[in-house]
Each structure stands twice: as C-alpha cells, then as structure tokens.
Amino acid sequence: xxxxxxxxxxxxxxxxxxxxxxxxxxxxxxxxxxxxxxxxxxxxxxxxxxxxxxxxxxxxxxxxxxxxxxxxxxxxxxxxxxxxxxxxxxxxxxxxxxxxxxxxxxxxxxxxxxxxxxxxxxxxxxxxxxxxxxxxxxxxxxxxxxxxxxxxxxxxxxxxxxxxxxxxxxxxxxxxxxxxxxxxxxxxxxxxxxxxxxxxxxxxxxxxxxxxxxxxxxxxxxxxxxxxxxxxxxxxxxxxxxxxxxxxx
Numbered sequence: 001x002x003x004x005x006x007x008x009x010x011x012x013x014x015x016x017x018x019x020x021x022x023x024x025x026x027x028x029x030x031x032x033x034x035x036x037x038x039x040x041x042x043x044x045x046x047x048x049x050x051x052x053x054x055x056x057x058x059x060x061x062x063x064x065x066x067x068x069x070x071x072x073x074x075x076x077x078x079x080x081x082x083x084x085x086x087x088x089x090x091x092x093x094x095x096x097x098x099x100x101x102x103x104x105x106x107x108x109x110x111x112x113x114x115x116x117x118x119x120x121x122x123x124x125x126x127x128x129x130x131x132x133x134x135x136x137x138x139x140x141x142x143x144x145x146x147x148x149x150x151x152x153x154x155x156x157x158x159x160x161x162x163x164x165x166x167x168x169x170x171x172x173x174x175x176x177x178x179x180x181x182x183x184x185x186x187x188x189x190x191x192x193x194x195x196x197x198x199x200x201x202x203x204x205x206x207x208x209x210x211x212x213x214x215x216x217x218x219x220x221x222x223x224x225x226x227x228x229x230x231x232x233x234x235x236x237x238x239x240x241x242x243x244x245x246x247x248x249x
Contacts, residue, residue: 003094003238004067007034008058010076010101011167012134012160014040017075020227021234028235035061037081039164046132046162051170055084062089071238073097075223076194077167079205080104084172086180095238096177096184096209099230100192100220103205104172111168115200132162143194145221156224177209185237187230188213194220 005025007018014036022032038057039049058081062070071094074082079101086096102110128134135144140160141153148156177184186206195201206213216233218226 002029002031004031004070005033005234005238006058006062006067006070006072007032008072008074008078008082009034009037009040010074010078011163012040013075014042014159014161016159017223021223021231024227024231025234028231030235033061033065033067039167040161042161044161046130046164049164049166051080051084051167051172054081054167055172058082058085059088062092068092069094071095071097071234073099073234074101075099076101076220077110077163080110080167080172083175086175086182087173090180090182093182095240096182097187097234097237098185098205098209099187099216099223100189100194100202101186101205103186103208104174105208106174107171109169109171113200115196128162130162131165133165133168134160134162143220145219145225146193147191147219147225148221152225156221174208183240184209184211186211186213187216187233187237189218189220189222190215191217191219192222 007022009015009017015034018034022034025032035057037054038044039046039054070092072082074097079098082096083104086093102113137157140157141150145153145156186209188202192202203213216222217229222230
C-alpha cells in the first residue's frame with residue numbers, strides 16, 4: 001500500500017538533504033515531499049521570515065496538495081516546525097516521527113535547549129551581518145557528521161545555508177500526541193553526539209512525547225550517511241497503525 005511522507009529538514013538544510021532517504025521511499029512505492037523551508041532556499045533574505053512563516057509553509061504544503069494519512073518526519077530543529085504545524089493539520093496525519101529532533105517545551109526556544117557555550121549562536125549571528133548562524137566547519141566535522149569522510153563532510157558543509165537566528169529564538173507551544181490521537185515516534189542516532197548526554201541530551205525530547213527513543217544507525221546527519229537504514233526504520237514505524245512502534249512509556 002502506498003503511503004505519503006512529508007520530510008522536514010533541520011537547521012541549515014534544504015529538501016536536498018532528504019534525497020537519499022526519499023529516493024528509497026519512492027522506490028518502495030511511496031509518495032514523498034521534502035520541501036526546502038522559507039529562509040533556507042538559496043538566495044532567500046534571512047531577515048524576511050519568522051518561525052511562524054516557516055510553520056505556515058508546512059501547513060500550506062499539506063493543504064495545497066490535500067495530503068491525507070501522512071507520516072510527517074522532522075529532523076533536528078525541524079521538530080519545532082512540525083510541532084507548530086500539528087494542531088492545524090492533525091486530521092491529515094497518520095504518525096509523527098521526530099529524528100534526533102527538538103521537541104518543544106512550554107515557553108522555551110531552541111537556543112535555550114542547547115548547552116551553554118557549545119556554539120555561541122548569538123556571537124555568530126552578530127558577526128554574520130545578517131543575523132544568521134552557521135557552525136564552524138571544525139564543529140560540524142567533529143559533532144554533526146563524524147561518520148563520513150572528510151571529502152563528504154566538506155561537500156555537505158558547503159551546501160549548508162546559514163540559519164536565521166529568529167528561528168532559534170521563538171518558542172512553539174508543545175503538543176500532546178495522545179490527546180490529538182496521533183501516534184508519535186522518536187528516533188535517535190546511535191552515533192549522534194550533536195547534543196551531549198545528560199541534562200541537554202535527546203532523551204528529554206522523547207519523554208516530552210511520552211515515548212522511549214528508538215535507536216537508528218548514524219550520526220546527526222544519518223539521513224545522509226545511513227539513508228538505507230533510516231528509510232527502513234521510517235517504513236517500519238509508518239506501517240504500524242497500532243502505535244506499538246512508539247514504545248509508549
């Protein structure tokens with residue numbers, strides 16, 4: 001049976017980052033949409049949009065294409081985008097999947113969910129001249145895509161688009177997937193060290209969804225470095241209509 005996937009990118013990425021996964025899902029007979037979000041398209045004015053505009057774009061995509069029974073997948077920062085859209089598109093959703101993604105808490109922005117001094121986004125934004133942030137290459141190489149060769153790391157880094165800082169400083173209201181009747185799954189990369197374990201680790205995000213994290217191979221960029229395994233995991237959780245794949249606590 002053909003299914004529909006909407007794949008939402010994390011910070012700095014465009015829809016291109018999902019292509020290795022999307023190709024595999026399409027080869028299995030499924031429909032896949034992987035939009036590049038406003039402000040992250042090549043040549044976009046990074047000061048022209050708010051996080052609300054980005055959320056609106058996902059809602060508009062779902063409504064304009066009249067998408068139904070959708071498995072919506074969000075990577076990293078994209079978890080805020082997906083969460084913001086859910087209350088307006090709940091009737092169109094089959095399952096929520098968060099891939100090493102931020103899951104909002106009440107009144108808290110993404111910037112406040114990251115360890116102090118891990119990456120000084122405010123200083124980077126100030127020095128950028130256009131209020132955007134992009135991690136230094138050395139940080140990217142060591143913490144985000146350490147399971148790839150240096151040539152691949154450099155190629156992907158050169159494709160990244162600096163992130164508008166306002167996307168990281170605006171909170172999103174949390175959701176209760178159970179109350180909405182939408183099964184939720186949290187996938188966590190086994191080699192993902194973009195956030196350290198402990199107070200600032202990924203486990204707290206799964207807890208906010210009321211689920212246990214499901215391990216998937218790869219680093220934070222597993223969608224590029226381990227796409228075959230990730231595609232299989234997405235197919236497995238999407239096909240589970242019972243909600244068992246969510247591993248409810």
